[in-house]
Amino acid sequence: MRTMGGFSQMKLAVNFLTIGLVILSLPCGSYTEIPPKPPGSVTVLPPVKPAGGPQAFPDAENSNLPVFTMDYARIQVPFEVTLWVLLASFAKIGFHVYHKITFWVPESCLLISIGLIVGAIMHSVHEEPPAVLSYNVFFLFMLPPIVLESGYFMPTRPFFENVGTVLWFAVVGTLWNSIGIGMSLYAVCQIEAFEVQDINLQENMLFAAIISAVDPVAVLSVFEDVSVNEQLYIVVFGECLFNDAVTVVLYNMFIFVADMPVVEPVDVFLGVARFFVVGLGGMGFGVIFGFVASFTTRFTSNVREIEPLFIFMYSYLAYLVAELFSISSIMAIVTCALTMKYYVEENVSQRSCTTIRHVVKMLGTISETLIFFFLGVVTITTEHEWNWGYIMFTLLLALVWRGLGVLVLTQIINPFRTIPFNFKDQFILGYGGLRGAISFALVFTLPDSIGRKKLFVTTTICMIMFTVFIQGISIRPLIEFINVRRTNRNLETINVEIHSRLIEHTIAGVEDLCGQWSHYYWKDNSVPTCFPSELMVRLKFFCRSTCVLDFPVCSLCIFVAIVLAVKAWVDILSRIQCCVPLSYNILMSGFYFPLCPKEMYSPSTVTIHPHPLYDPYPHYRPLYTRTSSSGVLFKSS
Template sequence: VGVRVSTAFSTASPTGVAVEHLCVVTLMLMVMVMVKRVAGLSRSEKMLPVLGLSYEHVHVPLEVSLWTLLAFLLKLGFQVIPRLSRVLPESCLLIVVGLLVGRGIQVLGKEPLVLHSELFFLCLLPPIILDPGYFLPMQPFLENIGTILMFALVGTLWNTFFMGALLYIVCQAKGAHLGSLHLLACLQFSSIISAMDPVAVLAVFEEIHIHELLHILLFGESLLNYAVTVALYNQLEEYASVGTVTADDVCLGAVSFLVVSLSGVLVGAVFGIVATITSRFTLHIRIVEPLFVFLYSYIAYLSAEVFHLSGIMAYAACGVTMRPYAEVNISHKSRTTIKYFLKMWSSVSEMLTFIFLGASTVAGPHQWNWTFVTSTVGFCLAARVLGVVSLTYVISKFRVVKLTTKDQFIVAYGGLTGAIAFSLGFLLKKDHFPLRNMFLMVIITVIFFTVFVQGMTIRPLVDLLAVKRKKESKHSINEEIHMQFLDHLLPGVESICGQYGHHHWKNKLYHFNEQYLKQWLIAGEQSREPQLIAFYRMMALNQAIELETGICSLWTNVNGESLASTSKDLEDMIQRILWNNLQKTQQKVRKENSVELGIHTHTHTHIFRTACPRRGHGEPEPTQQHRA
């Protein structure tokens, strides 16, 4: 050992000699200890052990680490084999691995793993919701909030009562042998099955890169659908415990339903504002900034769960409220840390969720009923299709951008059930549900059908129907500035026309945010330059950073590979071009905010007559200045 270690150093150097002597002495001591231990085996005194085994002391963190490592290795192998990823969704592969692991544990005679409700709702689900909630694109979400609420609220109620009524009729049939099930039990079970799982939806639709409108509709529906499902589930459970339901109970249930659904948003917004105020004072303690974001969000989730409110809504609302202001207060390094840690955390939780779901399936006990299983799967598909088609017919009367037939099909086909329904099934009480094991088996069957059958076939169907995909390329500075310009122009057009739509109210909200919220929640002196100038400056800075780091797709070599670095002359040229463009833009754009259209009607008429004179009746031809 000493010779091998000392070869790393010069054999003639004092360091090499010292290392060699140290290794030799260590080896001699080890030999002496072992010899003495062997020689003393016959003695009665107890010897100190050289090595020991204490697996029970570390088995929990060790097993969690091994599960996480297994999930990462599976994800790595899944991406290495592109043919497999095109045929089998990642969620399906993870469930299959969970089935194999659960079966292996069962063969070894150990207690199989079970995805308990507390483990899922308190540990695995929060990071999966915080990641898309924190980075939620607010503009498309708010523009489609009416459609999302219709699908989440009305659609969930439709699915619950439609399936519950049909399942109750099936249970009353003589051949079903399910006459003991009452109507409330069928309705409560239907509310569980109606839960669209954001975990399953995000896992599938992020792989196929569906376009932004469908992605935001399905994710928003699954997010709000969970809040509606939990509120409805708890209310039906209260009805089941009461026994006789009166009209007053129904009215109180409706009030409780609204309170649970909306109070979670309020709790999350309050914690988001508190987190933003806290981030104002972290100028000299930058290391704690990411921790504040994670802790305040998780405390908002737990606080909502304490009062039986929607924890998912609180978690998402906290992230949405926090991000626009906290990211201005914190440093660039903290933003990068938050971004990649959230991505990593949500990815690990998502993988572990599907693995535990597969392993819990093997645990049992199972109670199979062909009539109830097939009826539930068929009613789920029928309720989803009828609900989407009928709601889309109503929504299309109020939407500018209509949902096409292909979009409706994807929305109906993308309603996936996942671990949320499975965890809610574990909460069913044996007293109210004597056939609880049968319900769990049906829930597992529906989950496997939606994840495997619908999840595996949705990519070929999207290709077959030629559904619009998401654009992977980023918007250029020119495109971003023009979109910002249109956001300011449309409220002005509505003011001139005298018809106030959502652009007008969005502009009001924008000015309230600029004048009050940013002054209270953002630390430091705010810039007074026009928003277009500030936005151009930010975009130019981001593009310059990308060029410097070699990740900008516009600067490529002949082989299509990104340049690793740029020369000093190229950097100076880029900086000079960006600065000249900025100066030209500052000269052309007025410093005043042109969106404040507190102009009287006669002023509007004078502007139009001056800028756009009518031709004919002896009036002069429009000049070049008028055309401009």
């Protein structure tokens, strides 16, 4: 019975794909569209048949109302785009009818395979694919939904706990791969046997930046299925997201440099400066639009129908404004999504929140599906330039530089991490560097001024095919074989949340005693401690009722905070009758630091007994006893 059920499911999936192919095989404009009018606004009518017979078009003398007409040229573009989206949707439905297919084969592989089939059919009937993947279409319509989905569904808490590692791999790792692969390919081009001496250094660096964009969609889906450790998941997820932003910045910069005959040293420094200006500028625009979106949703309680509209419009506006000023639009929309997500979901209704989540996910999935689908179609229908030496060396160098980069960067960052990456994690980080939609779209939108554009397109398609099919399919067995650290991804309850917050505050206190600061310390001390607790309660209530953030987010809050703080400290000082006894906290290095006011006024005697298992320097830390009455530290015997 199970075999018959599986056979019926596979048959149903094949039927879905057949229906999609039949829909796509409808007239696509090349044979049925009405020919365009010639210049001069002259209307060409078909020959008039004898009187009494059916006429193709009514003439001036016999202007009868036509019963049936067809104007395909008017609806050609939206009609074909709708058919492509519908076919891709049918393909996804067919994949998930039989779950064992998507369990072992990534969805991106299946989409590329369907695209190859459709491309073969179109090539056999001499049909050209629709020219919808242009530079403006990709960067203005297809890329924003993909990036917005990644930024909006970014796990916020794990991301900020590992933000240093994520940026380290995304920024430094991308620069490492781009420079390493570009210089190595330029050296390969100097070999006369490969016949690619005409590719200069600038074009090799441009191509290296394109293939440095990682898109581990298949790896992330496997990570979610097998529940790998949270640190590995968030680093791969964050690197994929911010790596795209760095890649697009390098792409635009090398496009400009590729047209320069000679690159001066000053151009290199200007390029480095532009790199930081573009990245930081994109983050600034994203934060601004995220705050504006959060503030706007506080006043939409009476018009719940348009709440989701503000989220999409402000996100897209951040992207477009960043493009207007030629800064990183990906960083802008990602930062906007990260900034507004928490506050927007608190302000809007539950139905609007659900709508936002589903629409963001739908738009991102459709865009990425279409890109992988077009990848398969273009592989068959596009004219390629084959140079096996250049292609094979590109694949080899990409794997080598990716592995070396992960190994070197991990050895540098591990001493600064609480949970370092072991060798198994490093292997998965290096092996999971798949190339995908971003690399294909960037190389496909290269300007025609690049002499070897066809070779770059062919090499990129070969790399995507190799990484998606070989590495994407084998990543699950490898994770199972080497037994990567797993995590318990159960649903968090209120009990788990309470204990997590308690542990965070406890760790922050222990770090304060030890003189070590981490993200727990900064999170626990995010609000200045120079204000009395009663003042902070009033100020937080005031900020919650006027702003979208706690403290401080606007100049009014800062001004009120300063005024109330001065007034509170004047009241406190006026009530003091004597000097506060001096109290100190001694560290292992022998330096003294003032204790907090609560410890100064504590009537009990505090004895510090470091546990030998948790004390990193047991031989250098004696036991100390402090009496708060005198404020003096005494060494215990």
